[in-house]
Amino acid sequence: MATREGLFFDNSNSVLQRGLPCQGAIKPLTNNTDERVEFDVIIVGAGYAGLTACRDVCTAGEYWRGSRSAILINRAAGFSVLLLEARDRIGGRTFTTEVDGHLYEMGGTWVHWNQPHTYREMSRYGLTDLLPSHDRTFGLDSCTVHLNGKTRNVSHETAHAMTEKAFRLMCDVDGELGRSVIPYPHDPHFNPEAKYWEALSVAQRLDQIRTQISDDEAAILQARLSSIYGADMDKAGFFDMLRWWALGGYTMDGLYETGDDFKLPDGQSSFARHFFDETVGTQKLIYCFDTVVQSVHDNGRAVCVNDKWRAERLICTMPLNVLCDVKFEPGLSAQKLQAMKGGNINQGAKVHLEVSGSGHRSWSSAIYPVSRACSMSGDGLTPAGNTHLVCFGSNKEFTSPEDDARSFAADCKHVQEIDILKTIWHDWAKDPFAKGSWCMYPPDFSFKYLATLQERAGNVLFANSDWASGWRGYIDGAIERGTLAARDVATELRTSRCTAG
């Protein structure tokens, strides 16, 4: 099975292929053979938020009031759901492709036992065996740092020490490593004094600590932060870094181990399949892929989508940067509309390279200032014995994907002699149903808009990782939001039916 998404550039003949094999591709695109239009719930989007919500609503026990008793009885029936998805596959901003027997994650990849919502699902589906991305046993075990125009090879220990010192200084905002500012990482606004830090950009915070770190330490930190934010430092809200730091146990190592180390051996698309297949098994799910939602009309009793499908509730799981492409009636609040303007600043690129030989499996790099690539590291060996490098960088305007691949390769070759065989990637910035990568907020955004983004509008609930309370911008945040929306909808429908009965 294949999705029309993703790009594969074969360096041996300069041929570009559009579309990639993907286990998450759905064929046929719909199971709505009866052209049904009435449902209990409509869910828009088949990323992790939508898949979680679908499964939980379809499996939610329905309750009713018996004729001789006021006691609620579980009929264990579940509600009918229509899932509408613009793509030809499940997974949203995650999808796995297999090229020549090797798996590449085009979007969300790394998971961890310290991500409570994700780990609960991994455990539920028996997927807790993880594959480490990093391996220090092959060939060149060093980090190439290209900082402020100078290139040199340093040990991983040296690169780590430089980054860790600067990272810690940046996040130690209170002499307690940030613990007093964000004492509960899943409740980021708990301490109102956090507002001061939330209003700062990363550039402003770096200015505050600049005299305490060397030029190289500042540069390597900014290389790392560029790959995290996918944006310039003056556009990047410092608070998101402080939150990630807190979520990682108030250490850089904890943050990187949680967000950058362990993969699912069978890939994200296989994980997403578990959610989808379980839901299909309930026989409560009708789905339509390749279906773009353009309008949502809520008349107070029911919601109508694209003037065609109707349901009592709608769970919208579209990402922040594309919400404004849908016409909502009645219109959304002024505050919500304001929040939808450019909330996710991350336009970063993730690119996979297959390079000749196993010599770079243990290698990594950091580049600053960033032109195209800002970090690279070994992420596995292909069956042919070549190295899989995963690279992060900035997205620039290119005339064609071929130019995009060439410019990325040129940046990588500039810092290291590598023979690139294949380039595999998806352009999330140009993707019309994402318009960005994992969510990172600008300064002065979270306190103003997070609660608004989480609010419902009448019968429409909003669930996406882009406004999660905990691991926002991660798969965990998507599952957090999908779970809560499904719980609210199932509770309301049970209650209304119970009253009606």
Ligand SMILES: Cc1cc2nc3c(=O)[nH]c(=O)nc-3n(C[C@H](O)[C@H](O)[C@H](O)COP(=O)(O)OP(=O)(O)OC[C@H]3O[C@@H](n4cnc5c(N)ncnc54)[C@H](O)[C@@H]3O)c2cc1C
């Ligand atoms: C390059 C990259 C790397 C990442 N790395 C990691 C990582 O290592 N670990 C991690 O945990 N997270 C990572 N993330 C983040 C993670 O993938 C996302 O936060 C998460 O998958 C978002 O899930 P979601 O369901 O909230 O939103 P999405 O996955 O964006 O799902 C929303 C769905 O809505 C659909 N949609 C949009 N508009 C419409 C419309 N008009 N009509 C119908 N459907 C529509 C979309 O097609 C999509 O399927 C990464 C993301 C990217 C892009």
